[in-house]
Amino acid sequence: MSDSLTRASGIVFDLDGTLVDSTYVHTLCWWEALQQFGHERPMAAVHHTVGMGADHLLDHLLGDGRDRSQDDAVTAAHDVLFSTWHERLHPLPSARTLLNWCRDAGLTVGLASSGGQRDLWAMMDVLDHPDFDVIVTGDDVDSTKPDTDVLDAALDRAGLDAEDVLVVGDSVWDMQAARRAGVVPVGVATGGTSAPELESAGAELTYQDLAALLDALQEAKPAPVAGTWGARP
Amino acid sequence: MSDSLTRASGIVFDLDGTLVDSTYVHTLCWWEALQQFGHERPMAAVHHTVGMGADHLLDHLLGDGRDRSQDDAVTAAHDVLFSTWHERLHPLPSARTLLNWCRDAGLTVGLASSGGQRDLWAMMDVLDHPDFDVIVTGDDVDSTKPDTDVLDAALDRAGLDAEDVLVVGDSVWDMQAARRAGVVPVGVATGGTSAPELESAGAELTYQDLAALLDALQEAKPAPVAGTWGARP
Incomplete structure (x- = not known):
């Protein structure tokens, strides 16, 4: 005890x-959002960043020296895709x-x-x-x-x-x-x-x-x- | 070495x-296929059965004492859902x-x-x-x-x-x-x-x-x- x-x-x-x-739905939605902006990352790598907010998650997956001008759009894409799952969770x-x-x-x-x-x-x-x-x-x-x-x-x-x-x-x-x-x-x-x-x-x-x-x-x-x-x- | x-x-x-x-796509497709036949299983549990074929996977998730009459239909549902992902993998x-x-x-x-x-x-x-x-x-x-x-x-x-x-x-x-x-x-x-x-x-x-x-x-x-x-x- x-x-x-x-x-x-x-x-x-x-x-x-x-x-x-x-968690698995967030994984797929971040994976797809990244794809839509030209960033291909393995799903297992995406999975292991879920649990951080978008601020840290994109740093881990794309590197913190990246051009951040698309961050808001990638995050919005994840949010839109995740919203399509709300009713199914x-x-x-x-x-x-x-x-x-x-x-x-x-x-x-x-x-x-x-x-x-x-x-x-x-x-x-x-x-x-x-x-x-x-x-x-x-x-x-x-x-x-x-x-x-x-x-x-x-x-x-x-x-x-x-x-x-x-x-x-x-x-x-x-x-x-x-x-x-x-x-x-x-x-x-x-x-x-x-x-x-x-x-x-x-x-x-x-x-x-x-x-x-x-x-x-x-x-x-x-x-x-x-x-x-x-x-x- | x-x-x-x-x-x-x-x-x-x-x-x-x-x-x-x-693997993550198979996870979501088995999860959804099971849902459609009334079986709710956590996605992490589904994830850890992927890698087996349908024969063993359903035993692990539903128990090997189950009514097997729906196995073929559940498996077909997974296969149909997974096929929708072929182009995106x-x-x-x-x-x-x-x-x-x-x-x-x-x-x-x-x-x-x-x-x-x-x-x-x-x-x-x-x-x-x-x-x-x-x-x-x-x-x-x-x-x-x-x-x-x-x-x-x-x-x-x-x-x-x-x-x-x-x-x-x-x-x-x-x-x-x-x-x-x-x-x-x-x-x-x-x-x-x-x-x-x-x-x-x-x-x-x-x-x-x-x-x-x-x-x-x-x-x-x-x-x-x-x-x-x-x-x-």
Whole structure:
């Protein structure tokens, strides 16, 4: 049993690939957007940049010495292509169960995504509008993951101390940002990045999926059963 | 320098995710095909079954105790959806250079894929019709990877001894089949499965991409330069 799970008073989730099954769709949409502007990159390379915002993602795929004059157009192309998928996306298994359990357990629950506002409400529709205490997107900050801005903003707005917060994500950028922000990096392999890769990027704990994380949380932190408040020993 | 690379007299390639950048497209097409028949599976789970043929893939995703009456229809749906992508696919970087180098170096060059004939010639178009000594697809055998049938058939038709053959693939199923067939399993991380995952599945050697494999082969096995036959010491 992890002391970090027992001690946590807050939990901050990444969105794409962590709560919504969208990482592979982002991969295809960035691949296609890059193609349309003459940049051919292997899909696996694109996949492993998803989780950063457009600012860092294009640096990684095209080099930071590039002509940046097309960046906005490439990013807009990705956003247009991704929007065509909004209706077809699904939550990752156990996402809603886990979010509800975290609320019932008294945790402060946040969302910190490198993605923009444009997709946020569509993804909230996919998740059936969970009750987050705080939501921060890439549009709210100067720099996305692996920088700490979205996590810092979420902690600040929620009034949480970093060391008592679990940050759950599926990408190496989530783990790097969490490690830098001083929170507990928790990796889930739901975006196609394996547990060993997440550990190499700084994950303190890794789980195959959200159901396994929920099992670990329930073991570490027995939650009050709804309607039985006061009955716990 | 690897003795296995130096000793090799033959090299057998997987197709999807190894020579052609199609693993992520297969993932989306199987995901969509399963959806159309009422089976929702996370995309990362689908991704990690790509590399098997439809026979084993559906067992892994739906359980081998399922009603199999829809298998042919689900598989046909995948094939139809994948066909819409034929024109948009690209070779993985260095695929054609590596295949040409292997020919120049005197290696017997084979292709052994779990995929079917339907996609084969479209993928040969993508690769600009390389000169394989032998081609075996999932339609030629009773059982696809991780069983050894496609590799056994390729070795048999090419008259190669297993221990002198490199088998290059991007999936755990390629590595498992190669290990069982007694050939040298060589993993490339071009399909989004990481080198550590490929090593866990039995890879003797792993490379980030085909360019890195080509570098290693050139170091292990100096090849005659075209037109200078007889000039080597």
